[in-house]
Amino acid sequence: MKKLINKPEDVVAEGLRGMALAHADILKVQFGPDYLVRADAPVKGKVGIVSGGGSGHEPMHGGFVGMGMLDAACPGAVFTSPTPDQVLAASRAVSGGAGVLLIVKNYTGDVLNFEMAADMARAEGIEVEAVVTNDDVAVKDSLYTAGRRGVGVTVLAEKMAGAAAEERRPLEEVAEVCRKVNAQGRSMGMALTSCTVPHAGKPTFDLPEDEMEIGIGIHGEPGRTRMKLKTAAEITELLATAVLEDLPFQRGDRALALVNGMGGTPLIELYLVFQELARICKGRGVAIARSLVGPYITSLDMAGCSLTLVRMDDELLRLWDAPVRTSALRWGV
Amino acid sequence: MKKLINKPEDVVAEGLRGMALAHADILKVQFGPDYLVRADAPVKGKVGIVSGGGSGHEPMHGGFVGMGMLDAACPGAVFTSPTPDQVLAASRAVSGGAGVLLIVKNYTGDVLNFEMAADMARAEGIEVEAVVTNDDVAVKDSLYTAGRRGVGVTVLAEKMAGAAAEERRPLEEVAEVCRKVNAQGRSMGMALTSCTVPHAGKPTFDLPEDEMEIGIGIHGEPGRTRMKLKTAAEITELLATAVLEDLPFQRGDRALALVNGMGGTPLIELYLVFQELARICKGRGVAIARSLVGPYITSLDMAGCSLTLVRMDDELLRLWDAPVRTSALRWGV
Amino acid sequence: MPITRDAVLDWLKAFAAAIASERDHLTELDSAIGDADHGANMDRGFQAVLGMLPAVAEQDVGAVLKAVGMKLVSTVGGASGPLYGTLFLQMGAATAGKLTLSPAEWAAGLGAGVEGVARRGRARRGEKTMIDSLVPATEALSAALEGGASLEDALWQAERAARRGMLDTTPMVATKGRASYLGERSAGHQDPGATSAHLLVRAAAEAWAPEREPHHP
């Protein structure tokens, strides 16, 4: 295993310390229980937004803490959901009297831990809403699975819900924005290589030099199919078709497009994939009204990418364009 | 070779097309000769700043085109300097009557091609200054080498020179800011893995599973030494010591610190390295006044990092904090 | 015979010891259909519980079980943290204030805990989860006691039911948890959570009725 780390068990804490030192103007880091919180939290009269999940997906979620997005993020161990006491402590820290929204990715562990935290927070008199994101079309959403996994849409929902909260809209409306983004968004990812979890020390799965995994999860969960390598044009076609046809997107739709890097894929390849995606959307009469290209929801050092498309309306476009000031997303301020 | 590409010979052009589509609000891309230019170029009465170099280092340089930084960037083939006609065309496009500054990384090919372009531009009556960055302490700067390579400082110099140009300062002063950042800055990098050049199809060098290369260049040039893997603390100590003692940095100095990812290293590891660097600087009485952590001057998919420190004064701090609006660096607007 | 607070502590220590010795086996089962951390998660949690027990050793049974639940919730994470945490929190609520439990109270408490798990996880039998060993075990326990069996015999009947339920998960296709992403491919593997849950039931029988352990053919 080749990583810039000390002891595997210290990776998360040391990474958090680095975040705190690099971004003292934006956030503070609390330890025991661990969470990152906006430097100016709690913001009086504003809905507090808390997200979190296993570590190893940086910049998600800590990189999205700041004005216009998250008030706090709860990092679990690598690829392991945080515990309820983290989420409870973060909820207390961001509760400004207008309630707290929990944004949860749909994995059993995340859902159960955030649910318990919500119960505890409510028991303390904090008004809590929870929204679960489940945009990964690689998983069939049915009685026979734990449901679709929450992936790329999570980042976009955090941005737009964050903007709604900055507008001082009430908890129910902020939660509604988050639900709307999730309902209008779909994603699918692929891997060229496996990630390597620090405490495991070896790749999670073996992928031959001439094969790739389509429909991969962000923890190296198995995808839909394994196949021979293809060109960027063919790979983008595969992912985009699954995403576009699932919602489905229609001629005339305006979309927010995220071409996300899994951590080990260089930026030039992501831009190359983006122009393929733009070509495909154009061919289907779907206009890419806004876009984001880069590593935003990663899987440690995995090479690969994921595509996310959200059908936008005027309200969502306004919320997307609204100012945001976090370490990973920043504009308008 | 596992990459999200179509044909190796099309990687640069297709990547540029993606940039143009994703950032139409910030920049335009011209083909034949190829360059990226600020959407609003030329800016009347402002010094135009042009940089460039081989592709494969994204976001450098195209990601730094925009208000407050570069007016244009000239991308060569992967790891190959651009040609003079690209730089000439870019210089014409950004010439707003106040002259043009060329920021060149110190590699023979880059220096010679930019020099020829400067001659041609001057022959057309454009006032041109060129500044060569050479901050890589891994190379001995002597009669016996082509001199130190230009690496991390280039990004920081482009930001601060860009801010000086936005202040409408004259060409000579903008060039002076660039020279000052280079003179006050030092860098060193290391690799955990080799990069793979698309048209080569295989890793540039072999690095055993338990070894790393210290003092690596951004094109996979050999470093100072190859050694067994060490902890992040030890690696950071190695790089930071070389950088700190070369200038040398003194007790009481204020520094701008860049912890740069080589392309294949996840963000959490870079933050982990940053807190090691902060510890080391603190121990030597060097204050990290500003910092930047992330992949900014990369080497395709290489895993590894580089450290850059620039001794700052009030003028440089003001120029660093000034607004910038590019696809890769953005604040204050 | 009544179940004393110290007997409950013995049971918890026996379960912690069983988890520690089965840690690698549990993780191995989880690596086949999950993410290879169930043994690590459970062991992390119960080592923390062992460290905390002395501090609550003088309190009533309900308080002890509540404290165990809280500790698991705050140290395990993943799916099993809230699930085992809920199991103990609900048992604690059902036994609040009691310094000893009658066999019926013990059975009722365990039943309340298992109901809490089912509610928290929204799982029914047959979904290839810990529920598949917990539910049969509590049913067997209550049935035996109502049928007039001694606590000792009832405990071992519960253990047998839990073991059967654990083994029954092997052919099942998971429809809950991480394993459900595998669909059909989840069949043919024993569920890790059902396996740790069997250890929970067995620990009580071994702690309180070691001499009665039946000799399986």
Next chain:
Amino acid sequence: MPITRDAVLDWLKAFAAAIASERDHLTELDSAIGDADHGANMDRGFQAVLGMLPAVAEQDVGAVLKAVGMKLVSTVGGASGPLYGTLFLQMGAATAGKLTLSPAEWAAGLGAGVEGVARRGRARRGEKTMIDSLVPATEALSAALEGGASLEDALWQAERAARRGMLDTTPMVATKGRASYLGERSAGHQDPGATSAHLLVRAAAEAWAPEREPHHP
């Protein structure tokens, strides 16, 4: 005999052909002490030159050489682009307006080009670059002509000097270009640019005096 414009075109085509056939060898040499692209760079440039020649085939020698220089500058990149580009641009300037060249004019033009390379690259002999085969070649060419040798003999003497200069780069430690980063490790490898430069000189001899090629023992 005077050197006609068509003879110059023959020389350029002969050099382009030599680069194409030596392409892999040049790249191989560059991979040892550089970045493995010299063959690709030179071939890319001279294929572009071949495509452009017809358009200038009716112009004077100076114009043809200038056009070649411009094309190399705009297509090769790297270090060799500006260097070979400068060589042809300077030769073109020195032969501007001429439809034929005397041997002395040819030697002077080549000398001017090589001086341009040395100026552009700030390189002297002994730094393990193309200069190490270009300078001896031009010196030998001029000396031979001044000594009364025929153009044909002078061309082959220049070729011999270029080859010797090329071989002499092997033991050298590079102090210019990418190879200089290797320091001592650059010794023991023949310089790719000196090798392509030898082909440039040989192409003239082969194009204009094939029958005179000396048979080396």
